[in-house]
Amino acid sequence: MKIAVCVKLVPSTTALIRVSADGKALDCTGVEMVMSPYDEFALEEALKARDKAAGSEILVVSVGGDGAAKNLEQAYALGVDQCVHVKAPDADAAAAARCAAAVLKTFAPDLVFCGRQAIDDDQWLFPGMLGELLDLPHVTAASSFALSADNAKAECKRRIEGGEETIEIALPALISAEKGLNDPRSPTLKGRLNAKKKTVTVKTPAELGLDAAAMAPALKVEGYAPPPPKSAGKVIAKPAKEAAAELVKLLREEAKVI
Amino acid sequence: MGADILVVAEHKDGKVKKTACELLTVARTLAAARGGKVLAAVLGPGAGQAAAELGAWGAETVLVGEAGFEAYASLKWTRAICEAAAARRPAAILMSVSSLSRDLAGRVAARAQAALASDCTALSAEGDGFKIVRPMLAGRALVTAVHAGPGPLLATLRPNVFTAEKPAAPAAGTVEALACADDPRDQRVVVKSFAAGGGTRPELTEAAVVVSGGRSLGSADAFKVIYDLADALGAAAGASRAAVDAGYAPHSMQVGQTGKTVSPVLYIACGISGAIQHLAGMRTSKYIVAINTDPNAPIFKLADYGIVGDLFEVVPALTEEVNKAKA
Ligand SMILES: Cc1cc2nc3c(=O)[nH]c(=O)nc-3n(C[C@H](O)[C@H](O)[C@H](O)COP(=O)(O)OP(=O)(O)OC[C@H]3O[C@@H](n4cnc5c(N)ncnc54)[C@H](O)[C@@H]3O)c2cc1C
Numbered sequence: 060m061k062i063a064v065c066v067k068l069v070p071s072t073t074a075l076i077r078v079s080a081d082g083k084a085l086d087c088t089g090v091e092m093v094m095s096p097y098d099e100f101a102l103e104e105a106l107k108a109r110d111k112a113a114g115s116e117i118l119v120v121s122v123g124g125d126g127a128a129k130n131l132e133q134a135y136a137l138g139v140d141q142c143v144h145v146k147a148p149d150a151d152a153a154a155a156a157r158c159a160a161a162v163l164k165t166f167a168p169d170l171v172f173c174g175r176q177a178i179d180d181d182q183w184l185f186p187g188m189l190g191e192l193l194d195l196p197h198v199t200a201a202s203s204f205a206l207s208a209d210n211a212k213a214e215c216k217r218r219i220e221g222g223e224e225t226i227e228i229a230l231p232a233l234i235s236a237e238k239g240l241n242d243p244r245s246p247t248l249k250g251r252l253n254a255k256k257k258t259v260t261v262k263t264p265a266e267l268g269l270d271a272a273a274m275a276p277a278l279k280v281e282g283y284a285p286p287p288p289k290s291a292g293k294v295i296a297k298p299a300k301e302a303a304a305e306l307v308k309l310l311r312e313e314a315k316v317i
Numbered sequence: 318m319g320a321d322i323l324v325v326a327e328h329k330d331g332k333v334k335k336t337a338c339e340l341l342t343v344a345r346t347l348a349a350a351r352g353g354k355v356l357a358a359v360l361g362p363g364a365g366q367a368a369a370e371l372g373a374w375g376a377e378t379v380l381v382g383e384a385g386f387e388a389y390a391s392l393k394w395t396r397a398i399c400e401a402a403a404a405r406r407p408a409a410i411l412m413s414v415s416s417l418s419r420d421l422a423g424r425v426a427a428r429a430q431a432a433l434a435s436d437c438t439a440l441s442a443e444g445d446g447f448k449i450v451r452p453m454l455a456g457r458a459l460v461t462a463v464h465a466g467p468g469p470l471l472a473t474l475r476p477n478v479f480t481a482e483k484p485a486a487p488a489a490g491t492v493e494a495l496a497c498a499d500d501p502r503d504q505r506v507v508v509k510s511f512a513a514g515g516g517t518r519p520e521l522t523e524a525a526v527v528v529s530g531g532r533s534l535g536s537a538d539a540f541k542v543i544y545d546l547a548d549a550l551g552a553a554a555g556a557s558r559a560a561v562d563a564g565y566a567p568h569s570m571q572v573g574q575t576g577k578t579v580s581p582v583l584y585i586a587c588g589i590s591g592a593i594q595h596l597a598g599m600r601t602s603k604y605i606v607a608i609n610t611d612p613n614a615p616i617f618k619l620a621d622y623g624i625v626g627d628l629f630e631v632v633p634a635l636t637e638e639v640n641k642a643k644a
Contacts, residue, residue, distance in 0.1 A: 072574055072594050076457045085458055096575065153426065153433065175419075178574065181453050182435045187423025196392060196506035199420040202568075214509075218569055219416035220520045222513040228506040238575045239568060277432035278449065278462035278470075286456055286600060294612070294623040302624045303634035306606065307642055309622055314604050316583045317526070317550060317639065 060115040060210060063168040064105045064139070065159050065189070066098040066130045068123055069179040082282040094130045097174025100236035102134060103243040104204055105172045112210050116140040120162050122155040124148030128259060135254035136246035142259045145267065151276045152177070152184040154264075159185075160192035161267035168193075169210075171233040175200040186235035197233040198226050204234055320353030323407035325398060326371055327417060331363030333370045336413035336523060338481035340474060341374040343440055344411055345484060350442035351408055354378065355488065358401050358495060360386045360394060365492070372490015374483060382495035390503050391420050397497040399428045402469065409447060409470040411440075414578070415522065418473045431471035432464050436578070438478045438601060446470070455574045455597030476523050477580045478601060514569065518544075521570065524553035526583045527599070529572055532559035533588030533610075533628065540565055542632045543587060549639040555579065555599075557589045573598035587628045591616025608632065 070076060074090040094102075102119070109115040117139040121127040124146070131142040145158040163171065171193070173186040183199075190197035201215040202223075215226045215234065228234075246254070264274050293309070295302045310317045322344040326337035337357075344355045357376035359367045364386065368379040382397050398421065402410060410429070412418035414436050426433035438459075439450035446465035449472060453460050464470040521527065528550065530543040540554075547554040556566035558573055572579055574597040584602035589595060591607070591614055599605070600619060607620035608631050617623045624631050 070454065072455065072597075076454050078458060085454075156423075156427070179454055181451075181455065182433065183419050184423040184426065184433050184435060187421065187425075188427040188433075189423075191395075191424040191427035197424070198506065199391075199416075217416075220522065222511055224508045225510045225512070226506060227509050229504075232506070277426075278434055278464045281448075281461045281463055284459045284461070286452070286459060289619055289621075292605075292607075292617070292620040292623055294617065294625060296625060299624075299626050299630035299634045302626060303631055303638045306622055306624060306635065307638040310583065310604070310606075311642060314583070314621070316604055317642075 060108065060112040060169045061166060062105045062108055062115055062117045063163050063166060063171045064098070064102050064117060064119045064134070065171070065173045065185070066102060066119060066121050066134065067095045067177040068092050068121065068126045068130045069095045069177055072096070072178065078283045078285055082284060085283050092126050092129065094133060095174050095177045095179070097176060097178070097236050097238065099243040100238065100240040101172035101174050102137060103241045104234070104236060105139070105170070106137060106244070107241065108170060108206060111206055118143065118166050118168070120145065120159050122147050122150055122158045131259045132254050133246065135257045136250040137244065138250055142257070144259050144261050145264065146261060147264050147274065150274060152180055152182040153188060153277045154274045156185045156188040156192060157269055157273050158264055158267060159189055161269060162262065163193055169231045171195065173233065173235045175235040175237055186233060190233040193233070195231050195233045196228055197235065198228055199235050200237040201234050202237040202239055204240060319406040319408060320348070320351040321356050321405055321407045322348045322353060323356045323358060323402060323405060323410045324376065325410065325412045325418070326357045326359045326367065327413060327415060328359060328361070328363060328367040331366030333367050333374070334523065335481060336415065336476045337371070338374050339476065339479045340411045340413055341371065341376060342481050343474065343479050345375045347409060347440070347442050347447070353408060356380065356405055356407065358382070358398060360397060360495070361389065362387060368490055368492045373487040375488045376490055377488045378491050378493055380493055380495040382497060385497065385499060389508050391424065391506060392503040393497065393500070395421055395424045395428060396500070396503070397495055398425050400497055401495055402429045407469055409472060412471070412473045414473045414475050422471060422473055426471050429471065430468040432468060433471045434462065434464070435473045437472050437474050440472055440474065447472070452601070455594065456600045475578070475580050475601065477525065477582065518547060519551070519553045521553040521555055521572070522577050522579055524579070525581050526550045526552035527555050527572070527579050527581045528552050528585045528587065529555035529557065529589060530560055530566070530587045531557040531589035532563060534560060534565050537565045542629065546585070546632050546636045546639070549636045549643070557595050586616050587632055589616055590614050591619065
């Protein structure tokens with residue numbers, strides 16, 4: 060089987076993100092960059108699928124700036140077969156999906172795994188768009204994934220409002236990973252050493268046949284702002300019963316929300 | 318690109334969801350600014366019954382897909398929405414953030430050549446296009462962006478952020494069939510079964526009030542104090558990741574960066590410290606209440622009202638007060 064995984068390098072979940080003085084850019088200098096956590100689940104699921112289907116290979120694609128190399132070294136350390144870095148530091152989620160689609164069209168994967176969202180732009184756009192561009196059916200935010208004995212289809216679970224769906228999908232297919240899909244392994248020392256010997260194929264969007272129009276942002280960003288500051292709230296310092304009575308009164312009469 | 322606004326209206330067995338009313342309220346403003354009409358597309362079992370209510374909320378035309386839409390299938394739904402968009406050429410397509418839009422939006426955007434803006438907290442008409450504001454980086458930044466074509470805007474809107482207001486006079490709500498022939502290739506991905514769970518409380522992502530508990534609850538049984546307050550308020554119940562990881566609450570209750578994003582009118586955090594990943598999932602709530610023994614817990618920085626105290630004393634007392642106030 061041919062298995063593809065898409066990964067993205069993002070600021071860590073706790074990193075403090077500053078907005079530039081003119082409000083036109085996000086300042087990520089000195090911020091720790093990591094593989095988007097959902098992509099780790101995607102990568103692990105690909106490794107599991109390769110273990111099951113003998114003779115499979117895994118191709119990992121990362122679209123982004125130079126830092127993407129960090130993700131790909133991590134992927135090599137985990138034992139994937141090939142890595143492609145599409146150098147497109149300014150690609151938005153849609154442009155990134157076009158880049159990944161261009162790489163994967165020639166690879167012709169049986170399975171593509173992505174994270175359900177990249178935790179920087181939080182669009183949840185990439186997996187569905189990539190599925191559409193590659194004409195693959197997809198499952199969004201799969202919390203479980205099981206290949207059939209003949210690897211021709213898979214069964215996934217997906218949590219939605221009010222319960223859980225069981226979904227059957229025919230391969231070739233694209234799966235986006237929910238937290239808890241699996242328990243991602245850590246690279247071994249041997250894996251890390253091997254990773255140093257591997258090379259990443261680097262492509263530009265132009266080399267993939269994507270022109271400026273294909274890479275243009277879907278929306279024009281006007282600016283960024285930090286979340287609006289909250290004014291200091293009221294702290295009720297009274298014994299539990301009195302505090303509860305006062306809170307209910309405030310919620311009813313001041314906030315008018317209950 | 319025309320001037321109409323197409324709303325993909327969600328419903329449950331024909332009952333229109335509040336989030337769809339929020340979309341229609343926004344759509345009316347946008348359509349008025351652009352000189353267009355509000356269209357609604359409604360799919361699935363019971364869709365026909367939803368049409369009249371959608372008209373009452375301002376939909377001039379309701380595109381109904383009921384026959385052939387018995388069971389959810391993402392590829393068929395994508396085709397139906399895209400065919401409606403191709404025929405009507407709306408300036409914008411609106412969906413609410415939900416499992417449905419999370420599943421469809423990327424696909425629809427690719428096929429309809431639309432620009433997707435997910436999880437918007439503001440949307441307005443701006444010149445020939447639209448302006449949106451959306452949180453990114455789990456709410457650590459807000460981005461403002463404009464869309465001016467060439468294709469339509471596809472915006473998903475965060476529930477509870479936009480106020481639903483009925484128009485003074487209902488719109489026609491003229492029903493038209495949303496015809497979309499079956500394609501065997503739609504069967505490549507099918508929902509085989511659905512296991513209901515989550516009980517009788519409102520859906521976390523849609524609820525007006527959410528009561529959440531953290532690690533400090535200490536056990537699944539102890540969560541009863543949270544559920545009791547939630548039930549007294551008619552609220553949904555949530556949890557921090559620490560509580561979920563410890564097995565005190567199911568993952569479906571997790572609020573935060575790796576859980577659900579909620580934006581209720583009232584969020585009550587009980588014994589939750591307020592880690593940045595938790596704040597990511599609830600910081601746009603209108604009113605935040607924190608109950609915590611530690612006066613320095615970060616959650617108090619975001620709280621409109623705080624009680625420094627033991628949740629095992631404060632929360633049952635609150636439940637009692639709420640019940641008293643209701644009586
Ligand atoms: C990649 C990543 C993703 C994450 N995603 C999420 C997410 O989606 N959602 C999420 O919630 N977290 C998430 N986290 C975890 C997050 O960092 C925190 O660990 C978690 O939110 C803490 O949960 P808590 O507030 O319940 O527990 P704690 O931080 O342990 O806080 C417990 C609080 O309870 C108070 N307390 C103790 N006893 C009482 C009492 N009797 N009465 C009142 N108060 C009491 C304490 O003072 C303390 O403030 C994520 C972390 C990472 C690294």
